[in-house]
Amino acid sequence: MALPEPSGRLDRRALCRAVLADRGDMLVIAGLGAPAWDITAVGDCAANLPLWGGMGGAAMIGLGLALAQPLRRVLVITGDGEMLMGLGSLATIAVTRPPNLAILVQDNEHYGETGMQATHTHHGVDLVAMARGAGFARTLLVTRPEQVPDLRAAIHGAGLLFALAKIGAGAPPPVLPPRDGAFLQARLRETILGPAAHHQS
Amino acid sequence: MPTEDDAGTWPDRLYDLLKAHAITQVALVPDAGHARLIRRCLADPALSVVTLTTEEEGVAMLCGAWLGGAKGVLLMQSSGVGNCVNMLSLALLHRTPLPMLVTMRGDFGEFNPAQVPMGSAAQAVLEAMGTLVRRADRAEDVVPTADATIRLAFNTFRPTATLIGQRVIGAKTFGKD
Numbered sequence: 001m002a003l004p005e006p007s008g009r010l011d012r013r014a015l016c017r018a019v020l021a022d023r024g025d026m027l028v029i030a031g032l033g034a035p036a037w038d039i040t041a042v043g044d045c046a047a048n049l050p051l052w053g054g055m056g057g058a059a060m061i062g063l064g065l066a067l068a069q070p071l072r073r074v075l076v077i078t079g080d081g082e083m084l085m086g087l088g089s090l091a092t093i094a095v096t097r098p099p100n101l102a103i104l105v106q107d108n109e110h111y112g113e114t115g116m117q118a119t120h121t122h123h124g125v126d127l128v129a130m131a132r133g134a135g136f137a138r139t140l141l142v143t144r145p146e147q148v149p150d151l152r153a154a155i156h157g158a159g160l161l162f163a164l165a166k167i168g169a170g171a172p173p174p175v176l177p178p179r180d181g182a183f184l185q186a187r188l189r190e191t192i193l194g195p196a197a198h199h200q201s
Numbered sequence: 202m203p204t205e206d207d208a209g210t211w212p213d214r215l216y217d218l219l220k221a222h223a224i225t226q227v228a229l230v231p232d233a234g235h236a237r238l239i240r241r242c243l244a245d246p247a248l249s250v251v252t253l254t255t256e257e258e259g260v261a262m263l264c265g266a267w268l269g270g271a272k273g274v275l276l277m278q279s280s281g282v283g284n285c286v287n288m289l290s291l292a293l294l295h296r297t298p299l300p301m302l303v304t305m306r307g308d309f310g311e312f313n314p315a316q317v318p319m320g321s322a323a324q325a326v327l328e329a330m331g332t333l334v335r336r337a338d339r340a341e342d343v344v345p346t347a348d349a350t351i352r353l354a355f356n357t358f359r360p361t362a363t364l365i366g367q368r369v370i371g372a373k374t375f376g377k378d
Contacts, residue, residue: 052294054260054288060262061261064266065269066269067249067251067269086261088258091254092254182295182296184295185267189269189270200355
């Protein structure tokens with residue numbers, strides 16, 4: 001259960017911890033900035049790919065991975081600013097309809113790494129409505145702690161999912177993952193493909 | 202060794218090349234120069250063919266494909282190169298094999314002025330972002346050049362591009378021949 005901040009909104013780290021508890025062999029892509037720090041705070045592991053760049057691309061990385069590994073559940077955790085930069089990918093993903101992909105936007109309505117400037121969601125832009133309009137059959141809007149178990153069940157279940165959780169603007173201390181992208185890619189490939197990962201051509 | 206039918210069949214032989222390289226994901230923003238290859242790919246149920254809203258989506262998608270052990274290729278027109286620039290940093294950072302097949306506009310008998318700036322800049326922009334680029338300006342060079350750049354991508358872990366010259370494809374004239 002993700003407890004609220006004093007703001008009344010969900011605490012991002014508690015939400016992330018609840019969503020990733022008992023994650024099994026789920027593969028997790030995290031958008032640059034706070035979502036990458038969040039999954040690392042919960043526990044860095046080979047099945048995590050925290051991003052350091054490529055803003056706007058997190059969901060599409062999830063799509064490529066989900067298509068490549070149809071038997072593994074893939075979760076993309078990203079922020080509202082990162083998702084806003086890749087809105088077209090919502091259409092691309094909804095049309096492609098991978099049944100093993102879940103996207104969770106942690107929406108604090110701000111650009112957290114650059115000085116907490118407001119994003120468009122702060123001014124009413126509704127990413128859940130945009131996902132629905134793109135064709136996501138299943139969407140979830142989470143605003144209260146008591147909804148988190150349903151969110152976790154949807155993320156860990158089957159089917160394409162777009163979920164958005166309204167989180168507080170509190171910024172817990174960064175917990176930095178490894179910075180070498182080649183290492184991050186190689187360890188994720190190895191955890192999926194075994195040692196053969198390093199001999200693929 | 203050029204064959205008589207290179208001029209007409211290189212798209213079909215590009216499709217054969219993708220299959221020979223065990224490519225399973227094809228990400229694309231359509232271009233008339235790739236229309237025949239796209240039709241062949243769409244007709245193949247073993248390929249995941251994904252039409253993108255913008256080319257940078259394809260860069261990210263193929264980074265994800267490789268994470269999962271799948272090989273992909275990105276098809277686009279030269280104007281799409283400009284849409285990929287920052288996303289290419291992912292492939293450089295992760296050392297992801299990322300072959301691109303780019304049909305050129307604005308470089309040989311172009312009709313549309315808007316195609317010239319990005320057509321002229323495409324190679325420099327790709328190279329500025331660490332992409333190994335080779336050009337094919339004759340029909341018989343298209344398949345060997347694509348083969349070479351696909352091999353370079355997967356054998357040496359980097360973004361690569363074959364630029365297929367407008368001289369090969371023919372310039373669209375909107376009926377104003």
